[in-house]
Amino acid sequence: MNAEFKINGKIIETERLVLRPFTTSDADDLYEYASVEGVGEMAGWRHHVSIDETRSILDTFIEEDKTFAICLKDGGKVIGTLGVEKYGLEDKLTEFSSYKGREMGYVLSKDYWGRGLMPEAVCAVIDYLFDECDLDFITCGYYDFNLQSKRVQEKCGFKPYRKVKMTTKLGTTEPSVLNLLLNPKKRIELVFSHPETLIYTED
Ligand SMILES: CC(C)(COP(=O)(O)OP(=O)(O)OC[C@H]1O[C@@H](n2cnc3c(N)ncnc32)[C@H](O)[C@@H]1OP(=O)(O)O)[C@@H](O)C(=O)NCCC(=O)NCCS
Numbered sequence: 001m002n003a004e005f006k007i008n009g010k011i012i013e014t015e016r017l018v019l020r021p022f023t024t025s026d027a028d029d030l031y032e033y034a035s036v037e038g039v040g041e042m043a044g045w046r047h048h049v050s051i052d053e054t055r056s057i058l059d060t061f062i063e064e065d066k067t068f069a070i071c072l073k074d075g076g077k078v079i080g081t082l083g084v085e086k087y088g089l090e091d092k093l094t095e096f097s098s099y100k101g102r103e104m105g106y107v108l109s110k111d112y113w114g115r116g117l118m119p120e121a122v123c124a125v126i127d128y129l130f131d132e133c134d135l136d137f138i139t140c141g142y143y144d145f146n147l148q149s150k151r152v153q154e155k156c157g158f159k160p161y162r163k164v165k166m167t168t169k170l171g172t173t174e175p176s177v178l179n180l181l182l183n184p185k186k187r188i189e190l191v192f193s194h195p196e197t198l199i200y201t202e203d
């Protein structure tokens with residue numbers, strides 16, 4: 001089942017980053033990277049075309065309180081987002097019926113790609129979700145073409161779980177991989193549904 005989750009003022013620090021809730025004053029930083037063509041598109045949404053569009057999305061981030069702003073420790077600039085989203089197909093994935101989980105999604109400013117910053121952020125949020133929020137599992141997916149995101153998930157310990165087709169906000173359907181990470185501190189025994197899409201192997 002989907003776990004309840006709110007950021008609720010939580011701040012997570014890593015070596016180079018601070019993850020915190022968004023505020024209305026983040027609009028310019030958010031627009032700066034979200035308006036670059038080819039960034040959001042890799043995550044299934046169109047780049048922002050106006051600051052008003054950014055402000056409206058920012059309002060949603062603030063209201064829903066499940067998307068961290070990823071900020072540089074040095075200077076405080078917002079350079080990315082990390083959402084702790086609800087995972088989909090909750091009714092169909094019966095293996096999770098008695099376990100609590102969420103799905104992660106993320107985007108980083110193109111200016112900062114290739115420095116290991118997103119794995120640093122994702123791994124810190126995984127620790128928080130498992131150790132402090134007591135989640136049992138986390139899912140995370142990528143479109144088959146997005147090898148950069150695949151690498152982030154590999155670096156953070158996710159394992160291939162299912163081959164799926166994900167619909168995007170651009171109106172397309174993309175062959176994708178959904179990955180899974182189980183809380184290593186818990187004894188979790190899954191009886192998997194839908195073997196036709198399953199690629200998970202226990203080892
Ligand atoms: C996916 C993303 C978050 C990766 O963040 P990151 O901090 O750059 O991650 P890493 O530094 O670990 O790099 C991951 C891989 O990206 C590739 N990469 C690195 N620099 C790159 C660059 N400048 N351009 C393209 N790819 C690059 C490398 O293959 C790297 O893997 P490696 O470390 O094994 O060489 C970032 O590329 C991004 O925001 N992409 C657009 C949005 C997106 O895809 N979101 C995920 C949707 S599922």
